[in-house]
Each structure stands twice: as C-alpha cells, then as structure tokens.
Amino acid sequence: DTAVSQTPKYLVTQMGNDKSIKCEQNLGHDTMYWYKQDSKKFLKIMFSYNNKELIINETVPNRFSPKSPDKAHLNLHINSLELGDSAVYFCASSQVASGPAYFGAGTRLSVL
Amino acid sequence: GQQLNQSPQSMFIQEGEDVSMNCTSSSIFNTWLWYKQDPGEGPVLLIALYKAGELTSNGRLTAQFGITRKDSFLNISASIPSDVGIYFCAGVYSGNTPLVFGKGTRLSVIA
Numbered sequence: 001d002t003a004v005s006q007t008p009k010y011l012v013t014q015m016g017n018d019k020s021i022k023c024e025q026n027l028g029h030d031t032m033y034w035y036k037q038d039s040k041k042f043l044k045i046m047f048s049y050n051n052k053e054l055i056i057n058e059t060v061p062n063r064f065s066p067k068s069p070d071k072a073h074l075n076l077h078i079n080s081l082e083l084g085d086s087a088v089y090f091c092a093s094s095q096v097a098s099g100p101a102y103f104g105a106g107t108r109l110s111v112l
Numbered sequence: 113g114q115q116l117n118q119s120p121q122s123m124f125i126q127e128g129e130d131v132s133m134n135c136t137s138s139s140i141f142n143t144w145l146w147y148k149q150d151p152g153e154g155p156v157l158l159i160a161l162y163k164a165g166e167l168t169s170n171g172r173l174t175a176q177f178g179i180t181r182k183d184s185f186l187n188i189s190a191s192i193p194s195d196v197g198i199y200f201c202a203g204v205y206s207g208n209t210p211l212v213f214g215k216g217t218r219l220s221v222i223a
Contacts, residue, residue, distance in 0.1 A: 004154075033210075033211075040215070041149075041198055041215070041216050042213070042215055042216075043155070043200065043213040044213075045210040045211065048210060055208065056208075056210050058210070090154050090155075092154075097208065098142070098143065098204050098206060099143075099204075100143075100145050100157050100160045101145075101157075101202075101211055102157065103147075103154030103155045103156070104154050105152075105153055105154050106152075106153070106154050
C-alpha cells in the first residue's frame, strides 16, 4: 500500500485553466504538506496543515488554494494556471509538525 | 530565512568508492534529515538525526548530527550503481517552522 499517494502523476494543461491535485496519506499522520520542486530540483514548502488547520502558508500566489477535508487528505487547487507554475508538486506528511516528512511520488505539471 | 548550504553540488565516482557530502547552516537545527530522490520519484527518507553528536547508520549509509547543531554529513561506503540519485539534507528548527531543504547533491556512479 502506498503511504502517501497523489494524483494525477502527470498533468499537462493550457495557460489560464484551473486544475486540482489530490493527496491522501494512510500513515495516520497529523501533518500534511505541499512542496514545489523547480527545474533545478530545489524543494520549497508551499503549505502545511496540522489536523486540517493551516499552519504554514509560505509566499505563494493566492491562485493556489489548499483544502483539507480531513486529516488524511490535502488537495491543491490552482486557478488561472501560468507558464511559471510548471514544476513538480509533492505532497508529504509527518506524524507531528517537527517530524520527518514522507513524500508522495509527485505530480509533474506542465503548463503550455 | 534559514538556509542550508549543501556540498558538493554533484559528484562522479567509481563504483566501490566511498562518498561524503555535507550540509551547513548559519542557524541551529533540532533535527537533521537525509533524503534520496530517484528520477521521477519523491524524496525518500534515509536517516533522521535528533541529537547533537548523534551518529546513525542505515546499511552502507552513515550520518552525523554536528555538535554545533549547524551541520550534518552523510557518508556512503562502497558505492554501487543504484546509489545514483539526488541526496538532500533537510533541517527542522521547531514544530512551527517548515522543513528546510538543501539544494541537493547529484551522485553519479560509474561502473
């Protein structure tokens, strides 16, 4: 069983579209995250949720909106996609906010 | 904000050689983590360090949490082709601060 699973794995879309990425963890963790990895492989946190509550919101355009319907799910919705949004987006979870994070396989977003 | 300096950026080594990489920070961390990322996959946790001076092994991998809490290193002994990938260090200062990642070390192993 995959511990942190995100869908889709690949997402190719046109500029201006709205898209969502879903994430689920079956580890029973309290904290979930979204990270963005750019073309140089730099990993940067976008959001962190603890027990469905937003605890970290780094400087991210408000076109990005995370939603956590329950502790095991953290989805990412992106409005009005731009070329610069092309990247790999990783969902992750940890047992507590200061604990090691376990990552999903990533969603490769290409905006044309 | 907190930043991690990870070096080297890339390494080309012969199969069987030992590898060493490190991370330094201007700030102290309470937890140091080492991850490996294979192409097309997410980072996978290799070793977690929680105490200054701690030395932990995972198979051929050994990592240490620096005494000053501002650095950590990862050693890989007797490298094999499947060690190829990007290795990331990461640090956590406190529960309300995000995991901070280094920029990665790309390891290539020549058979």
